Every structure is written in structure tokens, then in C-alpha cells.
Amino acid sequence: MEKTAKDVCETYCIHAEKVAKLQGNLPDLSQLAKLFKVLGDETRTKILYILAKEEMCVCDIAAILGSTVSNVSHHLRLLRSASLVRCRREGKVVYYALDDRHVMNLFTEGLEHVQHLNKI
Amino acid sequence: MEKTAKDVCETYCIHAEKVAKLQGNLPDLSQLAKLFKVLGDETRTKILYILAKEEMCVCDIAAILGSTVSNVSHHLRLLRSASLVRCRREGKVVYYALDDRHVMNLFTEGLEHVQHLNKI
DNA sequence: CCTTCATTTCAACATTTGTTCAATTGTTTA
DNA sequence: TAAACAATTGAACAAATGTTGAAATGAAGG
Numbered sequence: 001m002e003k004t005a006k007d008v009c010e011t012y013c014i015h016a017e018k019v020a021k022l023q024g025n026l027p028d029l030s031q032l033a034k035l036f037k038v039l040g041d042e043t044r045t046k047i048l049y050i051l052a053k054e055e056m057c058v059c060d061i062a063a064i065l066g067s068t069v070s071n072v073s074h075h076l077r078l079l080r081s082a083s084l085v086r087c088r089r090e091g092k093v094v095y096y097a098l099d100d101r102h103v104m105n106l107f108t109e110g111l112e113h114v115q116h117l118n119k120i
Numbered sequence: 121m122e123k124t125a126k127d128v129c130e131t132y133c134i135h136a137e138k139v140a141k142l143q144g145n146l147p148d149l150s151q152l153a154k155l156f157k158v159l160g161d162e163t164r165t166k167i168l169y170i171l172a173k174e175e176m177c178v179c180d181i182a183a184i185l186g187s188t189v190s191n192v193s194h195h196l197r198l199l200r201s202a203s204l205v206r207c208r209r210e211g212k213v214v215y216y217a218l219d220d221r222h223v224m225n226l227f228t229e230g231l232e233h234v235q236h237l238n239k240i
Numbered sequence: 241c242c243t244t245c246a247t248t249t250c251a252a253c254a255t256t257t258g259t260t261c262a263a264t265t266g267t268t269t270a
Numbered sequence: 271t272a273a274a275c276a277a278t279t280g281a282a283c284a285a286a287t288g289t290t291g292a293a294a295t296g297a298a299g300g
Binding site for chain 1: 132138143149152155158166169174180222225226230233237
């Protein structure tokens with residue numbers, strides 16, 4: 001009897017050894033999921049694409065996107081909370097830019113995956 | 121008058137040249153956003169972490185996560201639709217595994233970003 | 241053929257999320 | 271000090287999402 005049902009909470013499992021190795025040993029992936037969740041919105045990916053080109057203020061981003069300043073500001077706050085963008089104030093205008101190199105890497109890696117799929 | 125308000129839809133902009141360069145020139149980023157959206161859920165990142173270790177069947181994954189088979193199956197369908205995982209049937213059991221190398225790259229790149237933040 | 245069992249699908253629900261408009265903040269300039 | 275203006279914040283709403291339990295597939299074995 002190498003496999004025992006019902007020894008794990010309320011769910012059954014077929015390969016007890018495999019399960020035992022990982023059960024309770026999962027690292028905290030909540031932050032990683034949060035990062036991807038922030039990236040997982042088309043408006044925000046567009047904003048990142050724009051900021052990858054050059055630093056820009058909120059109202060210009062809104063104009064490019066054809067969206068409202070308020071909406072863009074909300075999205076920028078999320079992006080900032082994930083340290084994907086940073087901002088600096090110059091008088092009344094706030095300029096946003098990409099925060100660090102990882103953003104571009106994630107972006108290009110994601111694009112490669114998507115483009116890879118389109119070729120199939 | 122190098123800056124004209126209201127010349128772009130209903131929003132104003134400060135730097136007309138910057139805006140003109142990108143307005144209407146944004147590539148289609150919907151697929152990229154969808155990819156990140158699929159990655160942006162803790163249950164799914166956990167599943168990917170598990171499958172990065174080894175191939176596994178649905179009920180084992182559910183046992184490790186302490187979740188229901190139904191729930192895991194739903195998430196696996198999303199992951200499969202994004203070509204992040206693939207599956208093979210062996211009798212009654214369906215085994216899932218990571219689909220291609222991009223997944224791992226995205227994963228490690230994302231983790232680096234998150235871990236980089238924790239050091240600050 | 242019927243039963244068993246792993247998985248998938250369906251329907252329903254509560255929660256989260258994106259967007260909008262109005263109100264507010266904070267900075268510059270008249 | 272007051273007005274103008276870029277940006278942020280808050281409240282409200284519709285739409286999308288994650289989870290659950292029940293019902294339906296589909297493959298293996300008696």
C-alpha cells in the first residue's frame with residue numbers, strides 16, 4: 001500500500017511521495033503573483049511600453065491612450081506600488097519613467113513567449 | 121503656441137511632439153497582457169512552481185495546494201490556453217508539465233524583481 | 241454492460257478589478 | 271491671497287475573476 005487516499009486534508013492523491021515532497025514546502029509566491037497581476041492589464045502594459053520609449057507626464061500618457069488622466073493616475077499608482085515605475089515632480093508636472101531593468105527583461109521575455117506562440 | 125490643448129480626443133496634453141510620436145503607433149499588447157494575467161494569480165504561480173519541479177497529475181496538485189480538484193482543473197485550463205503547461209493522458213490519469221522554456225525564464229525574472237525589492 | 245474513478249464542465253456565488261466622475265491636493269503664477 | 275492647473279484620491283458602478291459543489295465525460299476493469 002504505497003498510496004493512501006485521504007491522508008491529505010480533504011483531497012485524495014495518487015502519488016503520495018511526490019505530494020509529500022512539496023506539501024508545506026511551497027515558498028511564498030504571493031508577491032510574484034502580485035507582480036504579474038499588475039502587469040496583466042492591457043492599459044498598464046501600454047503605459048509600460050510608452051515609458052520604455054521615454055519619460056512622460058500623466059496627461060501625455062492619457063492623450064496617447066485616449067483615456068482619462070484619472071484612469072492613468074490610478075494605473076500608475078499600481079505600477080509604482082510594484083516598483084515598476086518611478087516618478088519625479090517638476091513644478092506642477094509629474095514625470096514617470098520605468099523603475100529598473102527587470103521591467104524590460106520581463107517585458108521582452110513575455111513578448112518572446114507570445115510571439116513564439118503566433119508562429120505555431 | 122507649441123502646445124495645444126484639446127487637439128487630442130477629449131484629453132489635453134503638454135508635450136505634443138512626444139504624444140504625436142506614439143499616438144496610434146502602439147503595438148497590440150493584448151496577448152502580452154493576457155499572458156501576465158494568467159500568471160497573476162497565486163494559485164497558478166504555485167501550480168507552475170510545482171510543475172517546475174516535476175510532472176504531476178491533477179489530484180496530486182490539489183493535494184499539495186490543499187484545494188479542490190475542480191479548482192485546480194480550472195486553473196490548469198487557463199494555463200494550458202496560454203501554452204504555459206501541456207498535458208498527456210495515461211489511462212485515467214492526466215499528467216501536467218511546463219510547456220516551454222519561456223515559462224521558467226519569466227518566472228525567474230519575476231522572482232528576481234521581487235527579491236530585489238525585498239533587499240531595499 | 242455496468243461500476244469505478246480521475247478529470248472536466250456547468251452553474252452559482254462572492255470578491256476583485258477597471259473605469260468614470262466629482263472632489264481634493266499641491267504647486268505655480270497673477 | 272486667489273486663481274489656474276496637473277495630478278491624486280474617493281465613491282460608485284459594471285464587468286471580470288476565483289472558488290465551490292454537483293453533474294457530466296471518458297477511460298479501465300470486473
